[in-house]
Structure formats: C-alpha cells, structure tokens
Amino acid sequence: MSNSKKQKLVVIGNGMAPGRALEHLLEQAPDAYEITIFNAEPRVNYDRIMLSPVLSGEKEFEEIVIHGDGWYIKHGIMLYKGHKVVQIDRAAKTVTSDAGTTESYDKLLIATGSVPFILPVPGNNLPGVLTYRDLDDVNAMLLAAQSRNRAIVIGGGLLGLEAAAGLKSRGMDVTVLHIMPSLMERQLDPAAGYLLEQAVEQRGIKVRTKASTKEIVGAGKVEGVLLADGTLLPADLVVMAAGIRPNASLAKEAGLDVNRGILTDTGMRTSDPDIFSVGECAEVGGQCYGLVAPLYEMARVAAAQLSGDASAAFVHSETPTKLKVTGINLFSVGDLAEGEDRQEIVLRDASAGVYKRLVLKENRIIGTVLYGETSDGAWFHDLTKKKTDISEMRETLIFGQSYQGGSPLDPMAAVAALPDDAEICGCNGVCKSRITDAITGKALTSLDDVRAHTKASASCGSCTGLVEQLLALTLGDSYNPAAVTPMCSCTDLGHDDVRRLIKAKKLKTIPAVMQELEWKTSCGCAKCRPALNYYLVADWPDEYADDYQSRFINERVHANIQKDGTYSVVPRMWGGMTSSKELRAIADVVDKFEIPAVKVTGGQRIDMLGIKKEDLPAVWADLGKAGFVSGQAYAKGLRTVKTCVGTDWCRFGTQDSTGLGIRIEKFMWGSWTPAKVKMAVSGCPRNCAEATCKDVGIVCVDSGYEIHFAGAAGLDIKGTEVLGLVKTEDEALEHVVALTQMYREQARYLERIYKWAKRVGIEEIRRQIMNDADKRKAFFERFVFSQKFAQVDPWSERVSGVDKHEFQPMATVGYQHAAE
Template sequence: MVKKLVIVGNGMAGIKCVEEILDLEPDQFQITIFGAEPRPGYNRVLLSKMLQDESSFEHIVTHNWAWYEENGVRLYAGERVCNFDIAARTVETETGIKEPYDMLILATGSLPFIPPIPGARKRGVIAFRDASDCETMAEYAQTYEKATVIGGGLLGLEAAQGLLNLGKEVGVVHNAQYLMNRQLDQTAAALLQRELEQQGMWFHLAKKTVNIMGRNRVRGLMFSDGNRLETDLVVLAVGIRPNIELVQGSGLKVNHAIVVDDYMRTSIPDIYAVGECAEHCGISYGLVAPLYEQCKVLAKVICGRETTPYEGSIPYAQLKVAGIHVFSAGNIREEGNETAVMEYDGMRGIYKKVMMRNGAVTGAILFGDTAESTSLLGMVRRGAPTTELASQDRGVSRAEEAAAALPEEETVCACNGVSKGTILRAITTDKLKTVEEVKSRTKASASCGGCRPLVAALVKNGLSRSTVSEAVVTLTDQEVVPVCGCTHYDHDSLKTAMVAAVCRTPAEVVSRLGWTRQQGCELCRPAVLYYLESLGLREISASSQLAGDVAIQTTAQHGGEPVSASLRFVNFMGLNGESQLFSESNQIGGEAWVEAVRLKERLSAVWGSRALPAPIAVAVCPGPEYPGGVLVRDIGLSRSPAGWEVYAGGHAEHPVRQGRLLGVEENAEEALLMAIACLQMYRHNARYGEKMWEWIERTDVLVLRESVLDAALRSGLAGMAGSLRDYNSDRVTG
C-alpha cells in the first residue's frame, strides 16, 4: 500500500529528505511538498551569489520544476501551511488546500531574527534570508548608494560583499570586538578585516545600534555611545530563529525549536522534524551539513530501514567571498583548550590554528588556504590524537597532501555527505575529468563550495592513477586550450601525463598519449621536446623524432628568437649614453663594474645552452649610473648601496611590465644563486612559449619570492639545474 507522505517546507532540508527517500524506496510513498515560496528548490547557501555575481535566480536552482514532475512529487509552491490537525491527520494552507497524510515531516526552516531596535520596520530596512530578500536588495541598490549591514557574521559579510559587488558604498556594524567572533580568533578576524577593507568595505566594531533613524524610511543609525551613521539602506543579518509558528499550541513538544529524538521523531507518532526547525539534545543547527546528516537518518526511519542514530554534529563554518577563504570547526576558544599548531604567513596572508584538549584535536581555524579543512574537520569529529597533525610536505600543495592522506571512508563534502571513496569511484567508473563533472555526478562541492580544492586534488589524483591515454584537463572552471590540434592536452596536463606515462622519447608521447597526428605539428613538436628535457625525462638531440622519419626542430620561433637560445644579455649604457660592452677592456666602473662583468659571465657559463620556455633577456648593471633596463628585463641584477638587487618579470615591449623585486643580497654570490633559482623555477613550471612576465602574473610572485629567499631551497634549486658544477670552482665574491 502506497503511503501518503507530506513535507511542510520546500527548502534544502525538505528536498534532501525527499531525495534520500526516493533513493531508498521510490515507489513506497505518494509525496506532497508545501513550500511557502513560489519557487522550486534552490541552494540557500549561494544566495549571496545572486548579488556577488549579478546572476539570476536560475543559477542557484538545485531542483527545477521538471524534477518534481519526473519524480512524481507534487509541489504546492507559494502555499503556506497554517494549520495541521493531528487527529484527522491533515494539513491546511492559508488558501484552504487540505491534504491528508500518513506521515508528516516538518521542515519549516528558520526566520531572520529581527532585533528589537526602534525603526527596524522602516522602509529601506531589509532582512537577508531568502531569494526575495536578494531581489529587494538588488532593487534598492539601483536607487541608493550607501548601504550598512548590521551583523559581522557569515551571513552579514556575504550580504555586504554582494552589495559591494553592485557598486555600493558598504559598511558593516558589529557589536563584537572583531568579525565572525563565534568562529574566529582575533588573528584570523584581523586578516579577514584587512582583506575586506582592501576591497572597499568599512567597519564599525563594538557598536550597539539603538535606533534606526528616519521619518518614513531609513536615514541613518544611532549607536549606544551617541555617535550616528548616515545610510540609505540597512540590511539586518544578526541571526536566525527556528520557524515554529505552525506548531505552537499543537501538542508537539517545543522548546527553542521542535524537540526530536535521535531518529528525528517528535513527541507525536508519525510526525518528524528536520533541519533548522528541529532541536536535538538542546541544539538547533543553522548549517547545511548537520541538516543533511539528519535527513539521511530520517529517510531510513521513514522507509523502515535500520540506521545508526543521529548523535549531533560538530559545528563548522566556511566563508567564501571574493576569493577570501575562511574555515572554522569545533571549539576554537582558548578557555579549556591548548594550541596544538599555529602557522602564520603574513606575506601570503595564510593562517592556521589547531586547538587540542588532553591530546585530542578539538577545533581548527584556517585562513587563506582551506585545503586542509576536510581532514581537520574529520579530526575534530573523531577527537583525533594530535599525533595525526603530521608536518606538512611542501613538495605538493596542501590540497594534494590532504587528499592523499584522507582515508577513503572519510567525508570530503560534509554538506552532501560525499566520501573520498565515492568521488574516486565516480572518477574511475564514469571517467570524470573535471570538478564540475564530479559535482554533477556526486554533488561534492555543490553546496558551499568549501571542499572544491580537495575535490580538485582528488580529480588530479584519480586521473594520474587511471589510463593516461585519456585526455587530462585542468581542474579549474576556465576553458582548456589544447597545445594544438594533435592532442586534447593543454600544456599543464601534457606535462603531468608525460611524467605519469613515463614517456622518454617523442615516439612514446605519441603512442601513449593518443596523438591524432603521428608526426605532430610545428606547435607540439618543440613543446614535446622541451618538456622531455626540462622535466629530466630525456636528453634531447637535434635528430629527435616524434614518429617515423619526421625530424623535430628544437628552435621553434617565439618572438623572432629560437627558444634554445636561452639567455640574451643586454648591454648597459654609461653616463655618456654610449653602449658599454661586457669586456675587461672596458673597465670604467671600478670594482662594481668588474663584479657585473663576472656575474654576467658566470650566469652565462652556469646556464650554458640549457633551454627555457621562452627567450630570456638579462640585464646586469654595476649601479644606477649605468642604466641597462634592469626593471624591464626578464632577469635584472643591479648593484646598489645595500648590495645586489635581483628583479624578475620585466618586459620592455608591449605590454610593458616592470620587474618585481625578488630580494637584495649583500654579495654577488648569493644574488647569482637567487637568479639561477628563479630561472630553474621558471624552467620547470612555465608553459612552453610562456614569457617570464606571463608566468609570474599567472602564478604568484609571492611564492616565487618566498622560494628564492629561502637559502636552503635556493641552493637546492640551483643544484637541480646542475648549475653549481662550474660555479663552486671559481666563486664570485662581493
């Protein structure tokens, strides 16, 4: 017999329950959903994207109208349930629709908390909770210029970022001493505030709003200290409260929210509650992940399946606005905890703090780089011993390291309950090659997106373990541009595939990586040869071939010069405007000039004929009186009162680029090592034909600078290049 199942609430909890039930028992129930909003299901986590990306509502829809029809689910959209009769087992809407039920799930969600501030109901004061609120904010933003968000938590900052993206002047008023005070410590909050201020946001912290001024509509705010703030628009984002109006006086046990047991059952048989309107063990959760965990348990209960009880959730939060990545999980307070790990990189804006109690991990904060969020969340949930906090191997990215260390049964996407094993099986079975494909297939990263770096690392790892003849693409949302028409590989994935397939000759590249033209073309032939050499897979000779008797030219033209001509030195000019050649006979600058000459000779000898992705122009100058265009050359070394300045990434032609200062060394020896290390990083990481300034702008000059300033790493890079074989026999001294 088909049972009548009614769900009150078409939000993320209600729809998730239906999805789980359909997966278990697609034919057991006649399902009816009542939704107060006149919309299909959408991702509330992405509401701010409607403002930030100026995208339409359709971009955040998770279940379109067709989904309900295809799954036999009857949806009453725009119908608010105002009453339910426990004895008659019916629910009734404000328009008079009555629906009988055998089982009832209450998923009414939450309402925005409206603080008791005089003037909170004035025109121009908006709550931020649903899609209609976003549309109202966007409409008001067309008329008014100055907006103020009351609330410096997750929701408030997302709303503020959305308004900022619309070109408004945006401020945030927060009653605490620092932002996101429930999820962050002062260090992480200061980093967050600095980033947001650089984007144009301003803040009034430790301010209590006591009045929203204006006769008919908002004109400003008054604070408890007597100060005032003019504003045209006020957004309230100070919290939420469970939506329990429907059940008041119904006989259901209610505390702060609808009280449920470990199986999401209320105090009345056949009535269940889930999500933000439910209270379990005294806690009602306002986050997506706990909501989904509850839905999985409830679906099995509804379908009569055995299930483990719901035992509560570890609260965690992720903020992802305008490229700022923040993660917090568990208990991050100092009281009762100790600091297990703390890392702070002010130059790159990266912060990590892990808390512990009695040798067990209790909480974590990540700022700037959240690749470890999933593994740390797992540790917090398990109360893992701090011995699991192994030191990081900087040879790979944090995301790749975290992906490799994660057990297959561990959850990667906490929002949707997707494990590492599920993702890897989908990649292998369905031959998935991008994060978007994984998201579509498994829903991993489909909600808040915080696990996206880890999913990307799993895609990369999964591809490297699968058949390498499959096309490998980059893991970003950007369009992949193949090297040429002979292959579907772009430059980055080509290098990865060549290493994975252990290709040592051009012929092996053709056969193992599925080239469509056996002889290659003028674009891929030199690229293949260059990567074989630069990756250390094979020494390249002039007679190397891709296939058959077709020879490869190692001097493909780029900007009129062959790539094999790796370094070109630029003459500097004296004060008289005449070109000064690097020659012992032109000794006009004393000791500094001799140093410059020897630096040029040593750099040329050390690098030899070793190829680079594109021709490199080098300027070595003994001082400011001998301008050699140091700032507009790929590599520039210039003597200064403090020592030798080393620059990289300059470009003298269109588009003109000024070189970035990598560092200053007291002696020429260390400056030379710094330049060699920079060239080595460029040689191994850049794409064939990519100029140095293009490579630096595509990647991160801070990472380059950090690497070449590390003395040990610098020497290691120089050694990798084989650059010290002649260097140590005749050192340049300063």
C-alpha cells in the same frame, strides 16, 4: 493499512532539508506515500547556500535550482507554491494553508526552517530594511543595488559578509556593522578574524566592529543607522544579517513540544509520533543547526524512519565553516577555546596572509582554524574525527599532510594519501571512496557528472578543488584540473610553491629542484630554468653555483643581444656622473672597434650598439682600463640609480641626491633581482630625476628622505607608493636595501616590484620595512651577505679569460685562412 493504499505524507516547507528527505524517501520506499508539499515561497526547491553567488552575479537563479518542476511531476508530488500553512489540526490530522486549502495526512513533516533575527530597535520596519534569507530578499537587494548607493549590513557573520561582498560587487558602497570585537567570532579566533577584516576591507568594504545599533533612522524610508556611541551612518539600504531563529511558531500553536526549536528525538520525531521535523526549525539533542551538513543528516534519518527503519538516528558532528566570498579562504571547525589542558600550534606567514592554528588536547586535534591556505582542512578535520594521536608528527603537523612521513609534495599526492573514508564534501557528507567509486563504476569524466551522481561539491562548492583532484587521480591524464598557474609546462607547481619548497627542502641545485619537485621534463625549459637559477642564487648566495647555461644570453655574455645578433654594451656611470677621461675612453673604443651607433640611455649613461660578439672581451678590456665596470644593462638586477645634481649645484636642492644615488649604486650593484630594478634619487620635490615612476625612488625633502617604491613607466604607467620618510642618509640606504631584499626573497621571477607589491599589499611591505626594525635589519643583513658573492665585475672576469668559449667560434672550416 494495506499495501495497495498509499499513506499520505504532507510536508510543510520546501527547502533543502525536506527536499533531501524526499529524495532519500523516494529512493528507499518509492511507493509508500502520496506526497503533498506546501511551500510558502512561490517556487521550487533551490540551493539556498548559493544565494550569495546569485547576489554577487556569479550565478543565475536557474543554476541553483535543485528540483525543477519536472521532478515533482515525475514523482507524482503535489506542490502548492506560495501556500503558507496557517494551521495544523492534530486531532483531525489535517493542515490548512492561507489560501484555504486543506489536506489530510497520515504522516506530517514540518520543515519551516528559520526566520531572520530582526533587531528590536526603532525603525526596523522602515522601507529599505531587508533580511537575507530567500530569493525574494536577494531580488530586493539587487533592486536596491541599482541605485549604487550606500548599504549597511548589520552582522559580521557568514551571512552578513557574503551579503556585503555581493552588494559590493553590485556596485554599492558597503559598511558592515558587527557588535563583537572581531568578525565571525563564533567560528574564528581573533587573529583569523583580524586577517579576515583586512581582506574584507581590501575589497573596499568598510568594517566597524564593536558597533551596536541603536536605531534605524529615516522619514518614510531608511536614511541611516544610529549607533549606540552616537555615530550616525547614512544608508539607503540596511540588511539585517544578525542571525536566525528557528521558525517553530506553527508547531507551537499546534501544541507540539517546542524549546528553541521543535523538539525531536534522535529519529527526528516530534512529541506527536506521526509528526516529524527536519531543518533549521528542528532541535535535536539540545541543539539547533544552521549549516547544511547536519540538516542533510536530519533528512537522511527522517526519510529512513518514514520508510520503516526505526533504528536510524541523528548523530551530532562538528561541521567545518567555510566562507563563500571569492578570494577569501578560511576554514574553521571544532573547539578553539584556550585552556590549561590544551596546547596550540600556530603558523603565521604575514607576507602571504596565512594563519593556521591547531588546538590540541591530549595529543589530539580538537579545533582547527585555517586562513589564507586551507587545503589541509579536510585532513586536519579527519584527524579530529578519528581522534588520531598526533605526537609522532607534532613537529611538522602544522605544515600539513604533504609534509608528513616523507610523502611526496605534489598537492595531488596529498589527496591520494587521504583514507577512503575521509570526508571530501562536508555539506553532503560524501567521503573519498564514494567519489572514486562513482567515477570508476559509472565512467564519470567531469565535475558535473560527479556532482550529479554523488552530490559532492554540489552545495557550497568549496570542495570543488578536492573533487577535481580526485577526478584527476582516478582518470589520470584524461582529466585536466584547473589548479594554480604552473610555472611552465614542466611542472604543476606555481612559482610561489617552488620558492617555498626550495627553502623548506633546502634544494640547492637545479637538478635537485627538478628531482625533488618531480619535474616532468629531464632538464626543464627556457621558462623554468632561468627562474630556478634566480631562486637558487637569491636563496643560497654562498652555496649555489650559478648555472650560466640556464641564463638568458644577455646575462651569459653580459651584453644586450640586438635583432641582428650583435650586442650592445653599457658601462656603469655611477649616479649618471661621468668625466672627460671616461668619455675619451668611450670615444676611443667606438673608433677602434668601429661601433656603428652610440646613444645616451634613459638611465643616464651611454650605450654602444652593434658590437660583434667576438669583439666583446676586447671592448671590455679597453673600457676596464679606463675604470669602467659593467652597467648590467642586460640583467634582471640593479640597473641604474638616476640622480639630479642636488645640493652640489641646484639652488633648490635639499640634500646631496647625487651622492646618495652613487652610494646606493655602489652598495647594490651586481645584485640579482626577480626582474630589473631601476632607481632614482631626486634632490627636492620638483623631482627632476623622476623618482616617482621608478621601482624604488627617493625624493629628498628638508626634513629627510621620502622613500618611494612600486612605480612603473614601461608596459604600465604607475606612480610610486610612499614607503615612508626617514631622517638620515644611512637610514635611507638601509630601508631601500631591506625593501629590495624583501622583494628578492618573495617575488616571482620576472615580476617587477609594482606587481609584487600589488600582490603582497603595500601595507604589509610598509609594516615589515618601516615598522618592524628587526625584520628590516635582518633583510639588510641578508642583502649585505649576498653581495659578497655578487659584486664581481663580470667584464674583467671575462677579460681575464673566464668563459672564453662563449666568444670564439669553435672552428672555421673550408677557408684557406680563418676569415673571422
């Protein structure tokens, strides 16, 4: 063949693998072939991985096109859209499409992909039964979703779950049927599968595992799915996502060697030396592949072979699995089976919904499952690929890269520490140095630039965060990555990270936190300092010295600042009970200090407003003489425990609600909490103490005490959730205290209980407080311990002279006599 005459290359199929092969080929041998493509779909090449975001509405089809029409024209490629090849004549070296077009070839590339596995059950061809494979399927689903009716997705693997999430976000009532006991059992172990199931159900998608489909029923169209156990589930749409089969029928008819897929050698050459095959239809080294990374590897090899590099060979590599459902983070790669010669390291953080498991063999990681927190996935995978001996860091391995060898804890540093050849983008096989080189070499400044030049994060997008961090590292301040919401502008870390690191690194002073966590300001700001002060008080009650200068003025002077700079003072009235002696003392104080306003509060006590700061210690001294202590009406801490009169007086009362309220208040006063905590105890379900809109409430019933929490009646209005029912007053106290301690340990500063509960999950809180007695007792004990240091009346302390400087001017100048 002379150089002047191009060979003819015909490609059957226009998916991602042949598209990538042609890109490589045009780069390496732009003039070698005259190229013709037959595409059974009536469109250009698009990113099939991104069909899920199109289904869920996060992306438009135009955004996932890989090669627009212009690309084919530019490269002189003939693209037959909507032409399905029906015959290959190997003797004549021609292919013929269903539209009757025949083209001859010198080299042929078969990339017919895969076909969805259709369950061999009656009714599988009814109208309303769809598969999830291409854009036509997505469009059919979108049409069906307009009805807002019931959909059943058969198959709880990657594709099925993505389809379910998409249909749910389009407003359908979705049930996933999975034949195995746990979701994605091929990629996940049962524990991670369980967490995934919970997360999927939290999105309002129903999951039925061990569900074997017997029949799809309906007269003329889908009406339901009948399971093997006899259950009939009504449905208007059934999506089959139970797996794929390599589409090798055309090759088989042409007489090529076919097993499960079209058999090729490592050069992607079929049994006919002029015919190559890539993609999901190909079987190389005894395996068929469905994830994009190995398919791209096939494309690279086939292109190299077609351009004359006979040495190019496909090498098998493990590909991490990631799920593209917004808000669910999972990562899985390698061999997860247990075995005698294997060990495992497991980290679970139930409250945070985190599960990490590493499978080790001979001190090397061979399998990784990460759920909830997946940022170390690339690092673990890298250790596996390099067969790194991990015995040195075994103790801390599971905590991830940032905990090794004293390297800094900044998430950016973890990325910085990755070796140059660490794989960042699994789909496209892009390593770190290729990205950083492109950024510096081609002066790239944005994510889109990097995607355009390196393809990193351009396929499934799950490594977008890593790529952004590389951009930030390489470009410095000129790039601003979108990460977790930082606590404030003094740090890049979020509240949760800071809380975790305070415990993990045993940081016990504000300067230590700022030093170790690399605060960007010398002494913080008015947002982070009060938060840090609270976290340290809560985590190290016996060791941390409260930093008053990091407290808001109200907590510093134990009164509430008013708009004119005066203060209001609220003494404690336990459970809202008072007496003539107490009321008389209040009246006397009001007269003596000419307090301009007195008001009854919503929390059943009395507020004195308009007190001058200088008068505060004297006011407290007089109140103290009558037995009053601070009501902490100013505190992010326990405020009031509102009660009704219960069995003492009320003819409907079922328990001593007043007594219990007082007992709780006396037990818990003085404790600091992330945000204010208001409680109430009602003596019967008539609920006169309004316990069902409090942070924590108790409603007494005949059989005991119903504990409520996570109510709100301020910026938001929200009825409480029921934690559970307990029989005795002692149990009620223990549960309320344990719940409060859990909140104290986990919530973000200024986050009320209802917001924290929403974040953590009501079910999880119930599990830890109601069902796990050991955990509950441990919470209770920690609260009791911290109270030893918290139950000091701040008013009597100040009366005795503590912080005297707070209440007096430093000097009075320019007057003959000190005027004030």
